[in-house]
Structure formats: C-alpha cells, structure tokens
Amino acid sequence: MRDHLGVETQRQWSDKAIARTTPCLLGLFSIVTLLASRLDCRARVRISTSAWYHKQRPTFADSLAAVRRAVWSEQGFAVSRQSADAAKLSPALRESIAYALCHAA
Incomplete structure (x- = not known):
C-alpha cells in the first residue's frame, strides 16, 4: 500500500x-x-490546481474533498441555508468558503 x-x-x-x-x-x-x-460530473470536475502544477486527473485529495462537499451539502448545509445569517453571504462567497473547508478538513 x-x-x-x-x-x-x-x-x-x-x-x-x-x-x-x-x-x-x-x-x-x-x-x-x-x-x-x-458523484455527478459537476462535483467531480472541481480539481484543485495551482499556478505551478497542473493535474490531468483528480487526486485522492480532490475526490475526498468532493465527497465531503456532497455529504456536507446533504447533511448540514441544507439546514444552514434556511437561516437568515446564511442569506447575508453572497453565493460566490459561500461557495468559496465551502470549497476551502472541504479541502482543509
């Protein structure tokens, strides 16, 4: 292994x-x-890249982040979307925060 x-x-x-x-x-x-x-194609396409390293395929870390995002979306994000505080953030900012958290966790 x-x-x-x-x-x-x-x-x-x-x-x-x-x-x-x-x-x-x-x-x-x-x-x-x-x-x-x-996962659907949109969730699998998100591959984290950097300016100095371009990947052709997703790594395990990318797959793990995509699975985290899918699980969190079904479990916790659905509940938090209904609160008034979540509406204060723009959709782009919410997406950026979720993306960073899925890769950092």
Whole structure:
C-alpha cells in the first residue's frame, strides 16, 4: 500500500493495532473512491490546481474533498441555508468558503 497509495508507516504500539490499521485505511480509501465515482460530473470536475502544477486527473485529495462537499451539502448545509445569517453571504462567497473547508478538513 505504501508504494501504490502513499500510505505512511503505521505508528502503533502493538502488532494487533498495526494489523488492523492498514486494512481499515484501505477500506476507507475504497469507500471514498466509490462514493466519488458516483458523484455527478459537476462535483467531480472541481480539481484543485495551482499556478505551478497542473493535474490531468483528480487526486485522492480532490475526490475526498468532493465527497465531503456532497455529504456536507446533504447533511448540514441544507439546514444552514434556511437561516437568515446564511442569506447575508453572497453565493460566490459561500461557495468559496465551502470549497476551502472541504479541502482543509
């Protein structure tokens, strides 16, 4: 896993904990990848880029941010949109804040 996915060396105290951690990480990786593949095209197209590095395909971090955004939109953002405070922000600013939070979390 370390060679293919970049998983770091585990730092647990017992052999049993080490034996549990890697399969759990692989399972979480698989779940996020499957959820990201089920998102609509607009959600998957958002690839974070920088001026010095252009990516052809989304990375796992991009997929994770897209899945976070989808989950947060269904769970929490739907409730907060109904409050009067959320209406004070412009849609572009709300989108920028959500984008930054999904990549930072």
